[in-house]
Amino acid sequence: xxxxxxxxxxxxxxxxxxxxxxxxxxxxxxxxxxxxxxxxxxxxxxxxxxxxxxxxxxxxxxxxxxxxxxxxxxxxxxxxxxxxxxxxxxxxxxxxxxxxxxxxxxxxxxxxxxxxxxxxxxxxxxxxxxxxxxxxxxxxxxxxxxxxxxxxxxxxxxxxxxxxxxxxxxxxxxxxxxxxxxxxxxxxxxxxxxxxxxxxxxxxxxxxxxxxxxxxxxxxxxxxxxxxxxxxxxxxxxxxxxxxxxxxxxxxxxxxxxxxxxxxxxxxxxxxxxxxxxxxxxxxxxxxxxxxxxxx
Amino acid sequence: xxxxxxxxxxxxxxxxxxxxxxxxxxxxxxxxxxxxxxxxxxxxxxxxxxxxxxxxxxxxxxxxxxxxxxxxxxxxxxxxxxxxxxxxxxxxxxxxxxxxxxxxxxxxxxxxxxxxxxxxxxxxxxxxxxxxxxxxxxxxxxxxxxx
Numbered sequence: 153x154x155x156x157x158x159x160x161x162x163x164x165x166x167x168x169x170x171x172x173x174x175x176x177x178x179x180x181x182x183x184x185x186x187x188x189x190x191x192x193x194x195x196x197x198x199x200x201x202x203x204x205x206x207x208x209x210x211x212x213x214x215x216x217x218x219x220x221x222x223x224x225x226x227x228x229x230x231x232x233x234x235x236x237x238x239x240x241x242x243x244x245x246x247x248x249x250x251x252x253x254x255x256x257x258x259x260x261x262x263x264x265x266x267x268x269x270x271x272x273x274x275x276x277x278x279x280x281x282x283x284x285x286x287x288x289x290x291x292x293x294x295x296x297x298x299x300x301x302x303x304x305x306x307x308x309x310x311x312x313x314x315x316x317x318x319x320x321x322x323x324x325x326x327x328x329x330x331x332x333x334x335x336x337x338x339x340x341x342x343x344x345x346x347x348x349x350x351x352x353x354x355x356x357x358x359x360x361x362x363x364x365x366x367x368x369x370x371x372x373x374x375x376x377x378x379x380x381x382x383x384x385x386x387x388x389x390x391x392x393x394x395x396x397x398x399x400x401x402x403x404x405x406x407x408x409x410x411x412x413x414x415x416x417x418x419x420x421x422x423x424x425x426x427x428x429x430x431x432x433x434x435x436x437x438x439x440x441x442x443x444x445x446x447x448x
Numbered sequence: 449x450x451x452x453x454x455x456x457x458x459x460x461x462x463x464x465x466x467x468x469x470x471x472x473x474x475x476x477x478x479x480x481x482x483x484x485x486x487x488x489x490x491x492x493x494x495x496x497x498x499x500x501x502x503x504x505x506x507x508x509x510x511x512x513x514x515x516x517x518x519x520x521x522x523x524x525x526x527x528x529x530x531x532x533x534x535x536x537x538x539x540x541x542x543x544x545x546x547x548x549x550x551x552x553x554x555x556x557x558x559x560x561x562x563x564x565x566x567x568x569x570x571x572x573x574x575x576x577x578x579x580x581x582x583x584x585x586x587x588x589x590x591x592x593x594x595x
Contacts, residue, residue, distance in 0.1 A: 210572060210575075272488055272491060272492060273488075273492065275484070275488055276485055276488035276489060276492065276505075276506075277505060279481045279482075279484050279485040279488070279506075279509075280481075280485060280505030280506060280508065280509050283474065283477070283478075286477075286481075289481065289484075292484060294480050294481070294483040294484035294487065294568065295568065297483075297484045297487040297488055297491070298483060298484075298487040298561075298564055298565060298568055300487065300488075300491055301487040301488070301490040301491040301494075301561055301564070302561055302565075304490070304491045304494045305490075305494060305554065305557045305558050305561050309491070311491075311492075
């Protein structure tokens with residue numbers, strides 16, 4: 153029995169990206185293609201997204217040009233591959249406030265957004281710091297924050313204080329304080345609906361950007377595999393590893409159930425297809441009675 | 449409002465304008481950060497009264513930016529650009545002032561958000577190519593931007 157269908161939807165990509173930025177210490181490894189994706193959950197009467205990508209206007213376009221991001225497509229195009237329109241989305245979980253996760257806010261007129269309060273409060277502090285400390289704000293889009301304020305005024309943004317069970321049925325929110333960002337959030341789905349679930353999926357945001365973050369060759373420390381955080385963080389590597397351990401415990405130490413959205417190899421583990429727009433659609437699991445969006 | 453024709457001149461070939469743009473760049477960057485900061489404060493103010501500490505940092509940045517803006521040497525040809533920055537500054541300062549007075553009701557919040565939105569639009573206009581500035585200054589950016 154599965155309540156939700158879960159899809160990872162690529163909406164853009166960058167090529168020739170340094171692996172060392174994604175896996176700390178991978179300084180000698182080749183550059184890689186890195187997709188930008190968000191996650192679609194569909195079931196129990198809900199259409200939900202985990203993150204919404206960036207907006208290809210102003211700030212987003214600047215970044216796209218700067219970092220060689222290509223093949224961006226808007227949510228309407230990306231979601232249509234699963235038969236969903238932006239207007240259908242009722243719930244959006246924002247894992248953190250970086251531009252590539254918290255951009256297309258205005259595209260979802262019927263959604264309620266959820267983000268950790270700490271993420272918002274600490275960004276407010278960081279923005280007030282002197283110029284030489286601006287590295288910490290480089291990936292924040294002022295327009296996204298303004299959109300968030302507009303959402304809040306319209307009663308469509310909920311600030312989350314730590315954990316929250318059953319925010320929609322079977323979906324739980326978790327805080328990883330001072331980790332990838334100041335108040336990063338990860339999402340777990342108990343897909344059998346049970347309180348003690350045997351069918352948990354974790355949508356990790358950028359706490360786990362690639363498989364290698366949780367399945368890294370552990371010969372360095374004489375173990376088979378080890379947790380190895382990404383290099384791009386404003387918080388603590390220790391806190392990222394603690395969050396990874398919590399995720400792994402939740403999924404019974406089956407790392408396949410932790411879903412990274414910047415992973416180019418999802419197609420090796422899950423049914424997937426490439427859309428007409430040359431973007432990958434990965435079907436992580438299928439709800440009971442649902443029709444596959446990747447298999448004909 | 450200064451004549452729009454001033455902005456159509458080739459600013460890059462004019463040393464005076466180049467100096468103005470070099471000086472205005474950091475001010476512009478501070479204004480964009482202020483948009484983000486004030487928006488975050490507005491967001492937080494929707495469900496709780498903001499403490500003095502919450503607004504103090506933004507107030508400090510606003511005062512410093514206001515002073516830097518006033519100190520810019522502004523050649524006549526850049527008058528329109530400077531006017532847009534000044535208008536954005538005034539609107540953001542106005543919002544901050546009202547936020548410091550205490551919690552706002554829904555109607556007041558909506559008005560304040562419109563003010564921030566208009567400040568942001570002014571900054572977008574000021575960032576057009578002929579002005580030689582961009583909406584975000586990526587010189588300080590790094591690989592964390594994709595994170």
